[in-house]
Amino acid sequence: xxxxxxxxxxxxxxxxxxxxxxxxxxxxxxxxxxxxxxxxxxxxxxxxxxxxxxxxxxxxxxxxxxxxxxxxxxxxxxxxxxxxxxxxxxxxxxxxxxxxxxxxxxxxxxxxxxxxxxxxxx
Amino acid sequence: xxxxxxxxxxxxxxxxxxxxxxxxxxxxxxxxxxxxxxxxxxxxxxxxxxxxxxxxxxxxxxxxxxxxxxxxxxxxxxxxxxxxxxxxxxxxxxxxxxxxxxxxxxxxxxxx
Numbered sequence: 001x002x003x004x005x006x007x008x009x010x011x012x013x014x015x016x017x018x019x020x021x022x023x024x025x026x027x028x029x030x031x032x033x034x035x036x037x038x039x040x041x042x043x044x045x046x047x048x049x050x051x052x053x054x055x056x057x058x059x060x061x062x063x064x065x066x067x068x069x070x071x072x073x074x075x076x077x078x079x080x081x082x083x084x085x086x087x088x089x090x091x092x093x094x095x096x097x098x099x100x101x102x103x104x105x106x107x108x109x110x111x112x113x114x115x116x117x118x119x120x121x122x
Numbered sequence: 123x124x125x126x127x128x129x130x131x132x133x134x135x136x137x138x139x140x141x142x143x144x145x146x147x148x149x150x151x152x153x154x155x156x157x158x159x160x161x162x163x164x165x166x167x168x169x170x171x172x173x174x175x176x177x178x179x180x181x182x183x184x185x186x187x188x189x190x191x192x193x194x195x196x197x198x199x200x201x202x203x204x205x206x207x208x209x210x211x212x213x214x215x216x217x218x219x220x221x222x223x224x225x226x227x228x229x230x231x232x233x234x
Contacts, residue, residue: 045228109169
């Protein structure tokens, strides 16, 4: 069964950092691009970042550019999101989402995890 | 403020046909394909339709999609609404100007 399982969320103070992880299983993780998509409480979906299959191409939403860093380890089937300078606007459920293609550009998300909750508050 | 526009809510009775609209611009819907995601209460989103009209394996045939050839809009239609279709529906697309993926604000479909 194809599966994505996020972890690493929690309560963090404004200005601090946090690292999220996403463990993939049931498919050829190294073949596909993969993304982080977040959803603030009671709100809609917001794409955060995407990374190509080989980590050569990466994209970020303007709202997180310069503060968040996406990376992946194809040998371990893991995706990461390093978040710094966190603000209360980053409070959200963070989903790992598999792309249908090798590129993070253009296509769509065909597999989603259950998410990990990040709460930024003092 | 979402880049794509959707009505906040749509409702219908069981068996009815309902349509959810999604409006954008030339940098997203106008030049790229539209995808739809369904989020049942308390669950994560799942891909419902991709590339305007295609259903992934397991998605019932009562879900269909279309994209306008004359303006920058797309639609999701549920034919034969069922109680288990009560969910939030999001349209999504690639945006050439933002160089990123964008979503609509979501439409809550209620089965009366």
